[in-house]
Amino acid sequence: MPVTLYYYTGWQECQLHGCPKGDSAWRDMAFKTVPGKPSVHELHVEADGLEFVVCDMQKKYWDNPPDWYGKKNYLISEAGKYSLRNGHLRRIRDTPVLVVTDLDHTLIGHERDPENKLLEDFKTTWLGEYAPNGSALAYSTGRNKSMALDVAKERHLPRPELLICGVGTEVYAIPSSLPLFDWWEAGASLQLMPEWKSKVLDGFDRKYVEDILLAAFPKFELRGTPEDDPYRIPTAYQMDENFDAGKRTLQETLGEKYQVISSGHGEWKLIDICSSQAGKGKALEFAQRELKFEPGRTLACGDSGNDELMFRCDGSYGVMVANSLPELVEAMTKNAQDSVLAKGKTFWTTTWRWQEESRT
Structure with a gap:
């Protein structure tokens, strides 16, 4: 042998x-x-x-x-x-897996890992046991591309196969010819994957959404720019007792071609409006198709409301990290028996590791 x-x-x-x-x-x-x-x-x-x-x-x-x-x-x-x-x-593990992970407060930048020890443990585990066997890594973040590349450089993140930005509205393939580290230096040359743009994003009408927000929903404060966020409109809502009703009314007004995604906890909520064919859940399914991984070999990791859609992907596995925001915990707990959500398998952990014994 x-x-x-x-x-x-x-x-x-x-x-x-x-x-x-x-x-x-x-x-x-x-x-x-x-x-x-x-x-x-x-x-x-x-x-x-x-x-x-x-x-x-x-x-x-x-x-x-x-x-x-x-x-x-x-x-x-x-x-x-x-x-x-x-x-x-x-x-090296025998079976390849696809890991799609949020960045902030999941893989990086949370109070349980102030010295990046868990992040270093992830790098060692990923590069030592999974990367050599054909496993694939994707970062899925609410950050725009520029900000995602900045934090990849700051935290010295290993090269992924896909970089998913803008809460699942932008998907970039990272060439394997780039170095394992310093891959972020090629960020200016990264272009949206044509397959993603043509099938998902061409119907996004930014002016239509902005006109509705300005005319009827002044509580949703417009943020971002078309250059930094080409296929979503980021907004912020200062929390009050009308938030749930306001979000629901906004969704009904925009119609089924769009979706309203909320995240955050505290005085302000971050609200993203994008195509109903985008978002982190749709981007995860796209990653499965492009990288050729079955749902049963896919693990999604997240901590906030914009990660919820990843946990709803049929047959995939999920990790809600132990510092997850109440909005995600409440949503997952409330809907634990939903026919859609129950098809996923979600468990808790303070650090990432694929564990066969956790697959129940």
């Missing part, structure tokens, strides 16, 4: 110096580059295990285990597929 090792490195060339299980002699084995993944190198060894370290081809620089690893050499005890990144040796 073979051992396959994927090694994340900035070295152009590198080699493994190790001893296959059952052998007595150490030897050098060169890694091969992985096409389309310049930061990943690959090695196959016919063995049931392996003790090793990694070095450059001149043996000037060495990758030895960090102190917390507890051993002087890396150790693989049985055949299988593994990855090594920043001292973390991980066994």
Whole structure:
């Protein structure tokens, strides 16, 4: 049985110096580059295990285990597929999954992770156990593209397959030729996916919606610009006892071609108006089709009202993080027995991890 090792490195060339299980002699084995993944190198060894370290081809620089690893050499005890990144040796999962995650207060920027330790744990888990097996990652955020790229750079987020912005109104494919990190530097060249734009967004009439808001709904304060938010109209509502009725009346006035999406908690609610064929739920379904993942192998993660539609996608799995806003908790609790919502499977966690035992 073979051992396959994927090694994340900035070295152009590198080699493994190790001893296959059952052998007595150490030897050098060169890694091969992985096409389309310049930061990943690959090695196959016919063995049931392996003790090793990694070095450059001149043996000037060495990758030895960090102190917390507890051993002087890396150790693989049985055949299988593994990855090594920043001292973390991980066994690669067998089955690919699609993860579609919100950013703010879900993956990043929440009070349960002030030092980004959970975020770093996600990166290690994702890159070590899932990314090498064909799994796919998509970021789905209320931020516009520019703001999403800014936070990706700030938090050093790994390259996704798709970047979904503007509460599911914009979908961008991220080329695999871009680096695993620093991919955000190519943000200016990212264009809306033609398949998404032609099927979903061409019917969005911005002036029609703005005229209705200005004429009859002054409580919904217009925000954003056509340049930053081309296929949604962001508004804000200062909360009062009339909010629910006002939102319902606005939806009825706009008609079935549009949807009114609310999120936030406190004095102000953020309200987005977009096509009924957009939104985070429709964008998740589009991601499944484009990336070829069945709903049963899709996991959606979120914390607020604009994430609710992802949890309504038939057959998909969902994570409401432990710091989710009351609006999402109340909606999911109230509708837990709905025939539509019950088709999804949602569970709670403080950090992301695909767990077979959680699939009930």
